[in-house]
Amino acid sequence: MKIKYIYKYLLVAFAAILLGSCTSTEADSKFDQNPIDRLxxxxxxxxxxxxxxxxxxxxxxxxxxxxxxxxxxxxxxxxxxxxxxxxxxxxxxxxxxxxxxxxxxxxxxxxxxxxxxxxxxxxxxxxxxxxxxxxxxxxxxxxxxxxxxxxxxxxxxxxxxxxxxxxxxKPQDWTDLPKNTPIIEKITGGITSPLFRLLEINDGSAVKLFDFDFNPKARFGIATSLDASTNQIYNLALSYTPTGAIVKPALVVKGQKLSNFVYDSVSNNFIATGTGGVSATIRFSNAPPRLTDDYKILLPGKIFTNFGYYVGDFTESAPTNSQLFKKELAGINAALPAGVSVSSIQIYTNHSLGNFIYYTFVGRAAIFHYVDVVEDATGKKIILKHKSWSTGTVPAFLKNFDSYLTDPSGIYVKKESYKLTYSNTVYTFTGASSSFRMNTWQLN
CATH class of the missing domain: 2.40.128 (Lipocalin)
Structure with missing residues (x-):
């Protein structure tokens, strides 16, 4: 009999559960509508x-x-x-x-x-x-x-x-949006802005430097440690505000998340500040983040070398030619008579005639600027020091352009890893105090 009663009680309980589920208003609200009505x-x-x-x-x-x-x-x-x-x-x-x-x-x-x-x-x-x-x-x-x-x-x-x-x-969002543009221009840089960027991280006790390879159009940069003992890399995606840049993902320094890089107009840097001396800074630099001994190939006593930039050839379209270089080259052509234009710019060292910058043209004779090659071993660069011109004095149309190659602060020389169609080794010459950079082939 006990088993019979238990069975009856189970049936009653089950019926109650069914009754409760059928009267649920939540279920009714979900299933009263067909899919089209829900959409x-x-x-x-x-x-x-x-x-x-x-x-x-x-x-x-x-x-x-x-x-x-x-x-x-x-x-x-x-x-x-x-x-x-x-x-x-x-x-x-x-x-x-x-x-x-x-x-x-x-x-x-x-x-x-x-x-x-x-x-x-x-x-x-x-x-x-x-x-x-x-x-x-x-x-x-x-x-x-x-x-x-x-x-x-x-x-x-x-x-x-x-x-x-x-x-x-908010209303302020619409008012503030145009203010992003000057910030974007600051981090993108102009024609005279330094060519290199660094990410500097201070953990409150030590500073670490990173080469910051930033693409302004993509708003994305890769920061690679300059410390040879580590391969630490940060990938940084940027968005902009009226006061600076927001970095995604945030940099984690000593447990602190740094994402808001505020633009400092005095230093022209973007700075994210934490507590206890913790900070991260994005800044420009005229000096390449990684200095090499590539310049030594041009020093006195080395083999004869010849480096050339050619108008209308693959050196002209190389992305490493800076905007300032292109502007100054256009300035030469604008100052020349009709039908005359630059065809190449070459640098010769340890030649039988000496060291010289060799300008060739369409429509007129070539011009030699004789120089001495002076080493700056500390700065890992060379200085092309003026000696004489084949024209007696500096031609007015070459004065500005040539001043970047003979910058008293020197020029950095870099042997590039890429090629420009041909098998020739590519070298770039970069001003130590400007954004001037010329791309060349090694021709010997």
Whole structure:
């Protein structure tokens, strides 16, 4: 009998569980709607959210933080399917109007349907590095809606399913966006800015230096330790603010996370400051981070050497020619008579005629500038010291250009690892006190 009663009690209990589950309002709310109704509800939810912020939304879009930095976008969505948008992708931070749509598929997505600032990140023919040729900036213009969190709208990108957050914008965000441009220009550098960058990390007791190879277009840099005993490397993706740069991921120094690099106009450095003397600094340098003995090939008593830059050949298109070099070369041609132009610039050392800078032209005779080669062993560079000109005095059209090669501070000489089509070894000559850099072949 006991077994019979137990069996009856179990049946009653099971019936009660079923009755309770069937009367659950939570279950009713989930399953009363069919899939189309649920998508329509999500569509309305997203549309209401986009229109709910009086000052629009802000997103710092990192398309791929392993090789690209972040781009700030501001959005003001309007009820008629239009959107006002601004970004710091380039110097044009003005507000542009375009269109958007909320589309239904397997999920609800926000799509920017006409050309807008965010489309600049998805154009395949506009790429910041050789590795991204044909891929652009890896950006999207369609974003899948995944709900809200603490007032933010959560999206996933279409291309690589990465999270993108829209946070409520403030009036100050729209006012401040143009102020990112001067900061970007400071870290990018101008035509006369030093060519090299360093990352300096101070842990409060010691300073470590890193060669910071930074690509301004990609907003991404790789910092490699200058200490030969370690292979420590930091990959830094940057986004910009009116006061500096935000680094992702943050640098961890003595347990402190440093991410906000504030621009210091006095030193022209970007500095992230912690406590207890901890800091990290991004700064420019005229001196190469790694000095070599490559300059010694030009010293007196060495073999005869000849280095040449040629107009209209592969040395002309080399990316290591600096903007200042190109400007000064153009200045020579602008000062020459019609039909006359520079055809090559060569440096000869330990030649039977001595040491000289050899300028050749189309339309006129060559010019020799005879020099002495002086070693700066401490600075690991050479100084090309003036002796005489084949023309008697310095030609006015060569004066500015030649002053960079004969800079009293000297020039750095580097044997490059790359080739320029031909098998000739490539050398670069870089001013020790300027951003002048000329790319050459070794010709002997």
């Amino acid at each position: 329509n509800a999500r569509e309305k939810e997203l549309n209401d959210l986009l229109l709910s912020s009086a000052d629009g939304w802000k997103a710092v879009y990192y398309t791929d933080s392993t090789q690209l930095g972040g781009f700030t976008h501001l959005f003001k969505f309007l009820p008629d399917g239009k959107v006002d948008m601004a970004s710091d992708f380039d110097g044009d931070t003005g507000v542009k109007r375009s269109q958007y749509d909320i589309q239904l598929g397997s999920t609800v997505s926000l799509v920017f349907t006409t050309a807008s600032r965010i489309h600049l990140l998805s154009e395949s023919d506009n790429y910041p590095t050789a590795a991204l040729r044909g891929k652009g900036y890896l950006g999207d213009f369609q974003f899948f809606y995944y709900g809200q969190e603490n007032g933010d709208i959560i999206f996933k990108t279409n291309r690589n399913f990465k999270e993108l957050r829209f946070v409520k914008a």
